[in-house]
Amino acid sequence: MKTYLGELEELVLLTIAALGEEAYGVSIQQDLEERCNRSISIGALHSTITRLEEKGFLKSWLGGATQERGGRSKRFYEITQAGKKAVVEAKSVRDELWSLSKIKLSVK
Amino acid sequence: MTQPPKLARKIFEWFAGAAFVEDLLGDLDELYFIHVKTKSAFVAKWLYWKAVLSLIFSYALKKRKAKRAVSMYASSLSAGLLRNYFKVAVRSLYQHKYFTMLNAFGLAVGMSVSLLLLSLISYVQTYDNFHANRHNIYTITSERTEGVEQLSWALAPHVLTDKLKENPNVKDVVRINSYFRETVKLPQGLIPLNGYYVEPNFLDVFTYEVTQGNAKYTLSQPNQIIITETAAQKIFNATDVVGKTLNLTNGHLVEIGAVMKDRPINSHFKFELLASLSSLPQPQASVSDQWMYFDFQYLYVLLEQTASASDFQSYLDKISVETYAKLPVKVAFELQHLNDIALGPDLRMAIGPKWEASGMIVFAIICTMILLPACFNYTNISIARALKRAKEIGLRKTLGGVKYQIFFQFITETVVITFIAFIGALVMFYFMRTEFQKMLVASNSLDLSLTVRMAFYFLLFALGTGLVAGVFPALYFGGLNPIQALKNKAHKGSSAMRVRKVLTVFQFVLSFGFILSLVVFSKQYKYSLNFNFGFTKENIVNVELQGTQPQLVKNEFSKLASVQSMAMSSQVMGLGYYNTWIKDSEEDSTEVAHMYVDENYIPMFGLTLLAGTNFQEEAGLTEKFIIVNEEFVKEYKIPAPIDAIGKTYKVEGTELQVIGVVKNFHYAPLRYPIKKFFFRNNPKKFTYAHLKVNTTDAFAMFTDFENQWKKLSPEQKLDASFFEDDLNEGYSNYVVLLKMVGFLGLLAITISILGLLGMVVYTAETKAREVSIRKVFGASVLNLNYLLSKEYLKLMVWAVGIGAPVTAYLIYLVLPRMQYYSTTVSVWDVLISIVILLALGIVTVWSQTNKAALANPADTLRSE
Numbered sequence: 009m010k011t012y013l014g015e016l017e018e019l020v021l022l023t024i025a026a027l028g029e030e031a032y033g034v035s036i037q038q039d040l041e042e043r044c045n046r047s048i049s050i051g052a053l054h055s056t057i058t059r060l061e062e063k064g065f066l067k068s069w070l071g072g073a074t075q076e077r078g079g080r081s082k083r084f085y086e087i088t089q090a091g092k093k094a095v096v097e098a099k100s101v102r103d104e105l106w107s108l109s110k111i112k113l114s115v116k
Numbered sequence: 117m118t119q120p121p122k123l124a125r126k127i128f129e130w131f132a133g134a135a136f137v138e139d140l141l142g143d144l145d146e147l148y149f150i151h152v153k154t155k156s157a158f159v160a161k162w163l164y165w166k167a168v169l170s171l172i173f174s175y176a177l178k179k180r181k182a183k184r185a186v187s188m189y190a191s192s193l194s195a196g197l198l199r200n201y202f203k204v205a206v207r208s209l210y211q212h213k214y215f216t217m218l219n220a221f222g223l224a225v226g227m228s229v230s231l232l233l234l235s236l237i238s239y240v241q242t243y244d245n246f247h248a249n250r251h252n253i254y255t256i257t258s259e260r261t262e263g264v265e266q267l268s269w270a271l272a273p274h275v276l277t278d279k280l281k282e283n284p285n286v287k288d289v290v291r292i293n294s295y296f297r298e299t300v301k302l303p304q305g306l307i308p309l310n311g312y313y314v315e316p317n318f319l320d321v322f323t324y325e326v327t328q329g330n331a332k333y334t335l336s337q338p339n340q341i342i343i344t345e346t347a348a349q350k351i352f353n354a355t356d357v358v359g360k361t362l363n364l365t366n367g368h369l370v371e372i373g374a375v376m377k378d379r380p381i382n383s384h385f386k387f388e389l390l391a392s393l394s395s396l397p398q399p400q401a402s403v404s405d406q407w408m409y410f411d412f413q414y415l416y417v418l419l420e421q422t423a424s425a426s427d428f429q430s431y432l433d434k435i436s437v438e439t440y441a442k443l444p445v446k447v448a449f450e451l452q453h454l455n456d457i458a459l460g461p462d463l464r465m466a467i468g469p470k471w472e473a474s475g476m477i478v479f480a481i482i483c484t485m486i487l488l489p490a491c492f493n494y495t496n497i498s499i500a501r502a503l504k505r506a507k508e509i510g511l512r513k514t515l516g517g518v519k520y521q522i523f524f525q526f527i528t529e530t531v532v533i534t535f536i537a538f539i540g541a542l543v544m545f546y547f548m549r550t551e552f553q554k555m556l557v558a559s560n561s562l563d564l565s566l567t568v569r570m571a572f573y574f575l576l577f578a579l580g581t582g583l584v585a586g587v588f589p590a591l592y593f594g595g596l597n598p599i600q601a602l603k604n605k606a607h608k609g610s611s612a613m614r615v616r617k618v619l620t621v622f623q624f625v626l627s628f629g630f631i632l633s634l635v636v637f638s639k640q641y642k643y644s645l646n647f648n649f650g651f652t653k654e655n656i657v658n659v660e661l662q663g664t665q666p667q668l669v670k671n672e673f674s675k676l677a678s679v680q681s682m683a684m685s686s687q688v689m690g691l692g693y694y695n696t697w698i699k700d701s702e703e704d705s706t707e708v709a710h711m712y713v714d715e716n717y718i719p720m721f722g723l724t725l726l727a728g729t730n731f732q733e734e735a736g737l738t739e740k741f742i743i744v745n746e747e748f749v750k751e752y753k754i755p756a757p758i759d760a761i762g763k764t765y766k767v768e769g770t771e772l773q774v775i776g777v778v779k780n781f782h783y784a785p786l787r788y789p790i791k792k793f794f795f796r797n798n799p800k801k802f803t804y805a806h807l808k809v810n811t812t813d814a815f816a817m818f819t820d821f822e823n824q825w826k827k828l829s830p831e832q833k834l835d836a837s838f839f840e841d842d843l844n845e846g847y848s849n850y851v852v853l854l855k856m857v858g859f860l861g862l863l864a865i866t867i868s869i870l871g872l873l874g875m876v877v878y879t880a881e882t883k884a885r886e887v888s889i890r891k892v893f894g895a896s897v898l899n900l901n902y903l904l905s906k907e908y909l910k911l912m913v914w915a916v917g918i919g920a921p922v923t924a925y926l927i928y929l930v931l932p933r934m935q936y937y938s939t940t941v942s943v944w945d946v947l948i949s950i951v952i953l954l955a956l957g958i959v960t961v962w963s964q965t966n967k968a969a970l971a972n973p974a975d976t977l978r979s980e
Contacts, residue, residue, distance in 0.1 A: 051170025080142030
């Protein structure tokens with residue numbers, strides 16, 4: 009079954025991929041805000057992550073408790089093989105559309 | 117340094133409940149400290165609140181909560197867990213052997229009757245499945261309205277055929293007339309043959325295998341028949357009989373044109389031969405009469421694959437409206453699929469074996485009434501024993517067992533016990549099967565050996581029974597509060613107690629009904645046997661003439677010393693009767709029962725002449741006189757019997773004169789009321805000789821009879837029996853009924869006794885300490901017995917109080933419907949039944965309470 013990948017989902021996936029070993033709730037939120045200028049609530053972020061986990065694009069584990077978290081562990085995320093496939097597919101669709109576009113797409 | 121708002125965190129934690137949120141709380145704290153660095157503490161706190169709210173309403177939290185609703189280690193039912201349930205179930209059943217046995221036996225008894233029903237349904241569903249065209253064959257049934265009388269028939273007028281053929285969806289129309297009931301004259305005697313008149317296309321539409329001869333040609337020729345192999349064997353002792361002719365008693369000769377394999381017994385057709393429809397004379401009635409009167413006529417249509425039944429039905433409706441618009445009789449036709457015929461709605465004059473839906477429903481109700489109490493017993497005993505299991509359940513719950521797992525565990529236990537019971541039920545089914553088949557009318561169209569379909573039904577049924585019996589206890593156990601369960605306080609359910617009481621009372625009401633029916637029906641049977649029929653039935657032997665000359669029989673048998681006198685008649689009185697139509701002087705026709713007798717009949721059977729004279733000897737070859745009964749006189753509004761003498765009535769075209777009036781007697785079985793009746797005198801119609809005998813050695817007498825008979829008709833066997841036996845035989849259906857009620861009653865009573873036993877054993881067990889303490893303080897055994905059993909005695913009294921009036925009234929309503937001349941329910945019958953029920957109950961209860969009361973208190977109290 010082909011799973012639909014939303015725009016925010018794609019962004020979150022890519023951000024997690026970019027963050028590598030250090031992808032957890034707060035870091036993902038901060039990165040999204042800085043890089044993409046997207047300010048989303050922590051609730052919305054975790055909902056998106058939960059959905060991605062259900063689709064099998066993410067896996068997670070616990071660890072890395074720090075002082076400023078009140079000694080609570082972080083949940084780290086990593087993109088799965090299926091997740092990689094999904095983003096690559098999304099990218100290839102876009103590339104194809106770019107190459108096919110009849111009007112010249114450029115910003116002056 | 118400021119801290120994140122505690123209240124917000126608490127709210128979040130409370131809302132999250134058991135869900136895992138450690139990482140989320142960490143994220144919240146981390147964000148707070150990031151914010152505090154750049155913003156004021158107030159803004160940071162505000163943002164924390166906002167984040168908490170966003171999480172509370174997020175999909176993420178909802179999902180995490182759902183996940184934690186079940187324990188971490190049991191998010192699904194694993195195979196290992198199932199194995200564990202099974203093991204625990206078997207162990208617990210093994211540990212409580214006594215209760216397991218009670219439960220399993222009760223359920224087995226309850227299920228056995230249902231297995232009969234299931235096997236019956238499963239077999240009837242295979243009816244007519246051997247026809248290749250079965251999916252597109254329909255029959256046409258009719259709902260006939262004449263005046264206020266509206267009846268449904270399996271028949272349809274043959275004149276409908278042409279109209280049916282006009283419809284393009286109709287591939288073929290098969291006409292059947294079921295009135296082939298002839299007798300074949302053979303050297304070894306008379307053999308009855310039944311069959312259908314059909315056309316050649318019968319064999320196109322229905323699938324039957326013809327082994328010899330040209331079947332199609334046979335069915336197109338008048339007076340030619342196709343015979344089945346069994347019938348051929350019966351007549352000729354051979355199957356290659358094509359070309360032979362049969363001599364029928366009606367004077368016709370028919371030729372056998374082909375032989376076919378026997379029809380499979382699972383069919384709604386039943387015939388020994390097929391005759392060509394062209395053998396029947398062309399109908400003489402007017403066309404409108406043919407539309408209105410169509411006895412023995414059946415229609416089957418073969419529709420196109422693509423045809424829709426509902427469209428065809430509306431076509432039929434249209435025909436019916438057009439045709440019957442101007443006729444006094446209205447008939448509505450209805451299309452019925454071949455599969456629905458055998459197990460369909462009640463129709464009159466079905467062409468062959470049929471399992472009426474109403475009968476099936478009654479049977480199903482009886483099965484449910486037997487099965488449900490057995491399930492109740494299980495429920496009752498299980499809940500009553502909750503105390504024993506409460507600790508186990510409490511522990512399971514504390515260790516993370518969730519409601520549905522406990523539920524599943526107990527369902528497993530019930531299913532295990534149901535399957536044990538099912539094996540028991542199967543054993544009973546095997547023993548009951550033959551007896552059951554004997555009781556059914558159409559039993560020779562039934563084969564109850566185990567098939568795959570049946571096995572499938574059985575398994576499904578066993579599983580279903582387990583679920584029904586187990587669902588209530590399982591829910592109850594699943595819902596136990598673990599803390600209370602561990603503290604031994606679980607057993608406080610007063611509503612469960614009330615349900616149990618109601619169930620027990622219901623069972624005993626049912627048992628009471630069976631006992632009372634048994635008492636009353638056996639009374640009815642005795643009543644019928646000892647009934648004064650108004651004629652002598654002692655010392656009379658009936659001999660069937662079987663075609664021999666009455667006069668010769670008379671000569672031969674009167675030579676015997678044991679025969680005192682002799683009479684001739686057309687039938688055996690009191691077993692059945694025949695009707696004919698007579699017209700009075702005003703030409704009004706009425707239906708009247710009649711019978712042919714000779715002049716010795718009335719004195720020999722002890723009938724009293726109220727007026728007029730008996731028939732005279734040598735009345736001559738033409739019929740002239742009749743003797744009527746009292747009822748006849750009354751119905752024709754003749755003031756006194758003497759006034760009836762000399763009146764004439766037209767019977768079958770002949771004027772006959774009344775010469776005598778006899779006192780009313782039961783010419784028909786007791787099921788029917790005495791109506792108008794007359795004796796007539798025509799030696800040609802005699803088929804029975806009645807011998808008044810006087811002997812002490814019946815065996816020697818019958819040997820004499822046989823010797824005399826051999827002189828008369830050496831090829832045929834003597835058919836003679838005592839009149840009294842014949843009469844009693846006519847009421848043997850009561851024996852079947854008594855057997856059935858007795859058997860079902862036995863089952864119902866067994867089940868309720870088992871239930872009671874279980875409850876009493878449980879009470880005695882739980883109250884063992886109380887009993888011991890009381891005993892130490894001086895309570896007598898009788899006192900203790902009363903203490904333990906009073907609750908159950910109260911239930912029995914309730915059951916009798918409800919059961920006695922209800923069942924007595926029901927039986928009171930049923931009796932006259934079964935038999936016109938019937939006994940009634942008396943107070944004594946009810947009292948006897950009450951005594952039987954109470955005796956059974958008290959013996960059961962006291963067998964257990966007495967044991968508890970006699971126990972040595974030291975044994976029970978030692979552990980304290």
